[in-house]
Amino acid sequence: xxxxxxxxxxxxxxxxxxxxxxxxxxxxxxxxxxxxxxxxxxxxxxxxxxxxxxxxxxxxxxxxxxxxxxxxxxxxxxxxxxxxxxxxxxxxxxxxxxxxxxxxxxxxxxxxxxxxxxxxxxxxxxxxxxxxxxxxxxxxxxxxx
Numbered sequence: 461x462x463x464x465x466x467x468x469x470x471x472x473x474x475x476x477x478x479x480x481x482x483x484x485x486x487x488x489x490x491x492x493x494x495x496x497x498x499x500x501x502x503x504x505x506x507x508x509x510x511x512x513x514x515x516x517x518x519x520x521x522x523x524x525x526x527x528x529x530x531x532x533x534x535x536x537x538x539x540x541x542x543x544x545x546x547x548x549x550x551x552x553x554x555x556x557x558x559x560x561x562x563x564x565x566x567x568x569x570x571x572x573x574x575x576x577x578x579x580x581x582x583x584x585x586x587x588x589x590x591x592x593x594x595x596x597x598x599x600x601x602x603x604x605x
Contacts, residue, residue, distance in 0.1 A: 503591035
């Protein structure tokens with residue numbers, strides 16, 4: 461795995477423990493992990509709340525364990541600022557500061573960003589992407605030559 465190889469190069473031994481989805485959920489709920497992995501897909505940063513805000517996360521244990529005790533109140537304040545911001549600039553600042561906090565404190569870090577590419581023939585019409593980056597194939601039409 462790429463992240464394992466990258467960490468090995470800087471002297472960090474990273475052992476992967478491949479588990480089933482049920483085992484992953486049970487381990488997360490019990491706090492039985494050193495590092496765990498999840499993903500998110502949403503064009504809006506509010507998606508972070510379903511994963512790393514203990515008040516609304518799918519796994520409150522995982523979300524709570526993510527933070528050092530002194531970091532959690534700061535993160536909650538930034539989540540609240542992002543939720544209550546009424547202007548794009550307010551939300552961008554709150555979520556940008558939250559991202560910086562997560563990375564600076566080692567609470568969470570991005571592993572990859574999914575990038576999709578598509579090419580279509582000249583006669584293909586109505587191919588679109590969703591805001592989350594999924595291809596929409598239901599409206600595609602082939603124009604007559």
